[in-house]
Amino acid sequence: MTDITRIESNARMSRVVITGGIVYVGGLTAGDATQDIKGQTAQVLAKIEEYLGKAGVDKTRLISAQIWLKDIERDFAGMNEVWDKWLAEGTQPVRATGESKLARNDLLVEIIVTAKAA
Amino acid sequence: MTDITRIESNARMSRVVITGGIVYVGGLTAGDATQDIKGQTAQVLAKIEEYLGKAGVDKTRLISAQIWLKDIERDFAGMNEVWDKWLAEGTQPVRATGESKLARNDLLVEIIVTAKAA
Amino acid sequence: MTDITRIESNARMSRVVITGGIVYVGGLTAGDATQDIKGQTAQVLAKIEEYLGKAGVDKTRLISAQIWLKDIERDFAGMNEVWDKWLAEGTQPVRATGESKLARNDLLVEIIVTAKAA
Numbered sequence: 258m259t260d261i262t263r264i265e266s267n268a269r270m271s272r273v274v275i276t277g278g279i280v281y282v283g284g285l286t287a288g289d290a291t292q293d294i295k296g297q298t299a300q301v302l303a304k305i306e307e308y309l310g311k312a313g314v315d316k317t318r319l320i321s322a323q324i325w326l327k328d329i330e331r332d333f334a335g336m337n338e339v340w341d342k343w344l345a346e347g348t349q350p351v352r353a354t355g356e357s358k359l360a361r362n363d364l365l366v367e368i369i370v371t372a373k374a375a
Numbered sequence: 376m377t378d379i380t381r382i383e384s385n386a387r388m389s390r391v392v393i394t395g396g397i398v399y400v401g402g403l404t405a406g407d408a409t410q411d412i413k414g415q416t417a418q419v420l421a422k423i424e425e426y427l428g429k430a431g432v433d434k435t436r437l438i439s440a441q442i443w444l445k446d447i448e449r450d451f452a453g454m455n456e457v458w459d460k461w462l463a464e465g466t467q468p469v470r471a472t473g474e475s476k477l478a479r480n481d482l483l484v485e486i487i488v489t490a491k492a493a
Numbered sequence: 494m495t496d497i498t499r500i501e502s503n504a505r506m507s508r509v510v511i512t513g514g515i516v517y518v519g520g521l522t523a524g525d526a527t528q529d530i531k532g533q534t535a536q537v538l539a540k541i542e543e544y545l546g547k548a549g550v551d552k553t554r555l556i557s558a559q560i561w562l563k564d565i566e567r568d569f570a571g572m573n574e575v576w577d578k579w580l581a582e583g584t585q586p587v588r589a590t591g592e593s594k595l596a597r598n599d600l601l602v603e604i605i606v607t608a609k610a611a
Contacts, residue, residue, distance in 0.1 A: 261554065261556070261584075261609050268580065268582075268585070269576065269577050270585050270586065270588035271586060271587055272587065274557065274586060274587050276556055277395065277514045277515060277609065281556055281586075282587060283587030284587075284588065284591075320394055322388075323487075323589070325591045329476050329477070329478060330476070330480070333478055340387065341386045344386065344387070348381070349381065349385070349387065349389045350388065351389055351391065351392050351401030352387065352388035352401050352402065353401060353443075353487045354478055355402075355443045355475030355477060356475050356477070357561075357591030357592050357593060358566070358591065359565070360569055360590055362566070367591065369559075369589045373379050396513045397513060438497070438517055439510065439517050441605075443593075448598070458505065462504065465499070465502065467499065467503070467504070467505065468510060469508065469510050469519030470505065470506035470519050470520065471519060471559075471603060472520065473520075473593030473594065473595060473603065474594035475593060491497050491512045491513065
């Protein structure tokens with residue numbers, strides 16, 4: 258079948274799946290988890306831009322986001338500060354933010370997005 | 376581009392995004408967080424109906440729901456009681472329910488839905 | 494309306510919703526929750542295959558997965574071991590994994606997937 262495009266697949270997951278006009282990006286975390294919430298959020302958003310680019314779109318095409326924070330009470334404001342500045346005006350996705358421990362203890366934020374394909 | 380419709384956008388998020396025949400509603404929480412789980416769930420469901428209405432659909436068009444509870448052991452039954460009565464017969468969405476602390480300590484429930492556009 | 498197909502609906506949810514070319518499967522947990530993470534993950538994945546089959550597709554059509562673990566530090570490796578072997582080569586979905594207490598205390602894992610309809 259050629260109606261599903263997968264980008265950067267390994268045995269566990271693909272980083273991006275494109276099908277039916279939607280770009281699905283898997284949950285992304287920071288590469289350098291020694292950074293604080295602002296640094297980790299900025300890293301995750303840069304990765305999202307990179308993967309959206311590989312799918313032929315950009316952040317102005319975002320549909321939805323889920324943001325999972327390891328410590329929402331401590332890190333909600335810091336994450337929002339970076340997030341709000343990153344979005345392009347008039348193209349904000351729907352969003353939900355909750356607390357969830359992540360795959361490693363030093364990871365403070367994971368973000369999952371979808372976007373409309375070009 | 377005119378293939379993505381966004382409703383009630385601010386710097387952080389849109390409340391609704393419509394694209395590709397799907398209505399995406401962002402995570403919703405209660406406006407009056409002094410209420411208990413039944414009251415907060417009822418408030419959230421009323422908001423969902425309101426936003427679905429702005430997108431030109433109603434709850435009979437629901438596709439999926441994620442329900443995040445601050446205290447799932449205590450509040451699962453109370454949430455379900457309100458939820459089950461709210462749904463229209465024969466039009467139940469798929470659903471997943473987990474525990475997640477939310478953006479403020481007094482928020483007991485957040486619900487994220489998608490629906491099929493008209 | 495006949496543009497939304499629902500499978501195994503009760504008052505609370507449908508197990509599967511198919512619309513707009515996408516198969517949405519609700520969050521699934523193990524039937525026998527006395528088993529450990531590997532056993533529960535295997536049970537959940539078998540259920541996913543069963544529901545995908547009822548929707549006329551199989552796991553090679555997976556788009557996205559969210560995996561919620563009750564204890565991510567303890568159970569991440571065990572879940573992955575079963576998950577990685579289960580996927581079909583070259584057809585991995587996008588994925589996000591976080592920690593979430595589930596509807597009953599003995600449930601260790603809940604998985605939510607979408608797939609491309611045939």
